[in-house]
Amino acid sequence: MTTAELDMAKAEAFAGHIVGILNGGMLSLMLGIGHRTRLFDTMAEMPPSTSDEIAKASGLNERYVREWLGAMVTGGIVEYDPSDQTYHLPGEHAGSLTRAAGPGNLCTISDFLPEMAAVRDQVADCFENGGGVPYSEFENFQALMAQMSREVNDATLIEGTLTLVPGLIEKLEQGIDVADLGCGQGHAINLMAKHFPNSRFTGYDFSDEGVAAGRAEAKEMGLTNASFEVMDIAELGESEKFDVITVFDAIHDQAKPRQVLENIYKLLKPGGIFFCVDIQGSSHLHENTEHPLAPMLYSISTLHCMTVSLALDGEGLGTMWGEQKAKELMGDAGFREIEVKQVDGDVFNNYYIAQKL
DSSP states (O other), rough: OOOGSSHHHHHOOOOOOOOHHHHHHHHHHHHHHHTTTTTHHHHTSSOOHHHHHHHHTTTOOOHHHHHHHHHHHHTSSSEEETTTTEEEEEEHHHHTSSGGGGEEEEGGTTTTHHHHHHHHHHHHHHHHOOOOGGGGTTTHHHHHHHHHHHHHHHHHHIIGGGGGGGTTHHHHHOOOEEEEEEOTTTTHHHHHHOOOOTTTTEEEOOOHHHHHHHHHHHHHHHOEEEEEOOOOOOGGOOSSOOOOOOOOSSSGGOOHHHHHHHHHHHHHEEEEEEEEEEOOOSSGGGGTTTTTTTTHHHIIIIIIIIIHHHHTOOOOTTTHHHHHHHHHHHHHHTTTOOEOOOOOOSEEEEEEEEEOO
């Protein structure tokens, strides 16, 4: 196309869109610093203050704090009064940026940006050569996931998430056998074990580090009804062992998701419940264009979830495998009645409930 044929207003609007993306990417790194140094937590408790006052209250270097504040002000995150050179974090903003916000703290997500950036060049090589980047290359990923899931589970698992399954709380109180597959550092297992001492809980994960963390926490909490095993859940060969199996955001990462789901079906006792929490979205791209987190989720998929599966010659479902594909694979594994629930305020996840008949 020639310049005369271009819609210049559209071109200028798109250039502005790209500028916004670039600003947002850099601001994400600054959000991560604000979270790591607890600057947001400190400022949330302070009246409008100078950079020197904020630095002293935080125990940080004033020059760095002042430059960081420049990014926060121009990025629309912190308010600035030039008359007395004071900075203020409004309560409406603190609700998305501080540890006090619990699962509403969006700063935890910003920590994934440098983690993904560290493997960008390796992933780019995969575009040319195929294959994938192995899980071992993601040095901090498990810790980041554990941090984020801990905040969510502490706030919602017992009194929120588990109540989505009719009658589950009563069964847990009476005493049943529960497994969490792909348990990571095992915090969900330990939370359930603490609240339901009559039930028995087992966490499986292929990460030695994750299983060690789960065992250490269980010991610290004095739990006798929680155990952990290092295991590739695609290789589980037992049958009819558990009353309930949970999986939190792990099926889409698997190299062999179909085998995993078939194993889950076999592991359940007759009448057992499979409770799966996984990314909310459609399997069809055009139905995700209005999803508020779709660009981030497709990017994380490219830079982590899909590539770690392909590194093992896996199926590479990716983060946005979607509800339709999830129900299809669960059905192929043997589940016939699959209910999908959603929780107000949670734009990340679908909650799948399936029973072994």
